[in-house]
Amino acid sequence: MTRFTAHIPQIETDRLILRAPALSDLDHLEAFYQTERSHWVGGPLTRNQCWRVIAGTLGHWLLNGFGMWALHHKGDDRIIGMLGFLNMDGWHEPEMAWNLHEGFEGKGLALEAALAARAHAAAHLGLDRMISYADPANTRSIALMHRLGARFEREDALLGKPVHIYRHPKSAEVR
Amino acid sequence: MSKASIPVLETRRLILRGPEAEDYPDFKATFSSYRSRFMGGPLNAYEAWMLYAAEIGHWDIRGFGMWMIHDRTTDETLGMAGGWQPAKWPEREIAWIIWPNVSGHGYALEATHAARQFFYQQRGWEGAVSYIDPKNLDSIRLAERLGAVKDPGAPTIDGSDAVYRHPSPAALTGTQMAHGIEMEIANYADPLFKPKGMPLD
Numbered sequence: 606m607t608r609f610t611a612h613i614p615q616i617e618t619d620r621l622i623l624r625a626p627a628l629s630d631l632d633h634l635e636a637f638y639q640t641e642r643s644h645w646v647g648g649p650l651t652r653n654q655c656w657r658v659i660a661g662t663l664g665h666w667l668l669n670g671f672g673m674w675a676l677h678h679k680g681d682d683r684i685i686g687m688l689g690f691l692n693m694d695g696w697h698e699p700e701m702a703w704n705l706h707e708g709f710e711g712k713g714l715a716l717e718a719a720l721a722a723r724a725h726a727a728a729h730l731g732l733d734r735m736i737s738y739a740d741p742a743n744t745r746s747i748a749l750m751h752r753l754g755a756r757f758e759r760e761d762a763l764l765g766k767p768v769h770i771y772r773h774p775k776s777a778e779v780r
Numbered sequence: 781m782s783k784a785s786i787p788v789l790e791t792r793r794l795i796l797r798g799p800e801a802e803d804y805p806d807f808k809a810t811f812s813s814y815r816s817r818f819m820g821g822p823l824n825a826y827e828a829w830m831l832y833a834a835e836i837g838h839w840d841i842r843g844f845g846m847w848m849i850h851d852r853t854t855d856e857t858l859g860m861a862g863g864w865q866p867a868k869w870p871e872r873e874i875a876w877i878i879w880p881n882v883s884g885h886g887y888a889l890e891a892t893h894a895a896r897q898f899f900y901q902q903r904g905w906e907g908a909v910s911y912i913d914p915k916n917l918d919s920i921r922l923a924e925r926l927g928a929v930k931d932p933g934a935p936t937i938d939g940s941d942a943v944y945r946h947p948s949p950a951a952l953t954g955t956q957m958a959h960g961i962e963m964e965i966a967n968y969a970d971p972l973f974k975p976k977g978m979p980l981d
Contacts, residue, residue, distance in 0.1 A: 656867035664833030
């Protein structure tokens with residue numbers, strides 16, 4: 606049978622590969638979703654729920670034609686975070702989202718991946734001037750919004766929780 | 781993108797196809813209701829969407845998964861049936877769920893029998909189990925109508941479920957059990973067809 610993942614594009618940056626998540630990521634995802642860092646992105650999750658994250662991410666690509674990538678360093682297949690685009694039941698519009706696992710923050714990796722993914726989305730996926738949701742207390746993520754040129758747009762609610770919505774610039778305006 | 785890679789199964793009354801985006805509202809209606817209490821529900825909107833996406837991703841990861849059951853004539857969805865094996869599942873499971881407003885017509889029996897035959901005949905499965913909440917009497921009854929037998933020694937998912945072991949491919953080839961299942965399905969499709977030995981319930 607043809608694997609769906611064959612249709613998920615792979616992106617390379619200077620240091621990173623963005624690829625489809627795989628079952629081989631399960632152990633690292635489970636470890637991440639037991640850390641406090643995961644509380645910003647739906648954690649903590651059980652192993653079975655992490656399995657559902659992998660399967661659900663693959664299904665998201667099939668249902669929407671876009672979705673989240675697993676991030677890893679070139680030359681080391683270990684997943685270090687996820688980044689990409691979400692549009693699920695309850696979302697206002699497609700969102701650019703990310704998370705980085707413990708020990709990989711502060712190196713500009715999310716910024717590097719986000720710039721490449723955002724350019725890919727504008728060029729190939731028909732997604733531009735996207736939003737990103739942030740928990741108002743998630744200062745690290747909000748700092749990254751600013752580095753990406755995203756501007757605070759409004760307060761709203763996502764799945765019953767208060768969120769701040771940031772709007773990314775149009776890709777043509779990003780130099 | 782690749783719905784074509786999920787096989788399509790046809791039975792007398794049903795068509796089984798991979799889950800598609802337009803079927804999601806039907807899925808959500810059942811999985812956000814009390815009907816789904818034995819399948820991990822009721823779920824909120826986010827959980828329901830993630831599970832639906834995971835049903836599709838399951839095909840990609842395992843090479844098998846759950847089909848959406850459609851009425852052959854109206855194309856309406858009736859429920860889901862197929863194979864299921866996420867993390868922590870000791871064995872491959874055959875699973876089903878029927879939307880509450882269309883239960884009682886034998887759709888789960890017909891769809892699950894077809895799915896099981898596909899896995900046995902086309903995919904070389906030597907057997908399968910169903911993990912069922914002991915309070916889910918409708919599902920236990922269906923497992924028994926499919927010839928599955930409670931296997932008290934088999935490993936469970938988390939100790940709260942009963943394991944029903946399905947008959948082997950050989951036990952479903954030209955046997956009295958196979959004929960019985962097919963006769964019951966035929967009776968649902970054509971209630972006037974009442975062969976000798978038809979179960980009364």
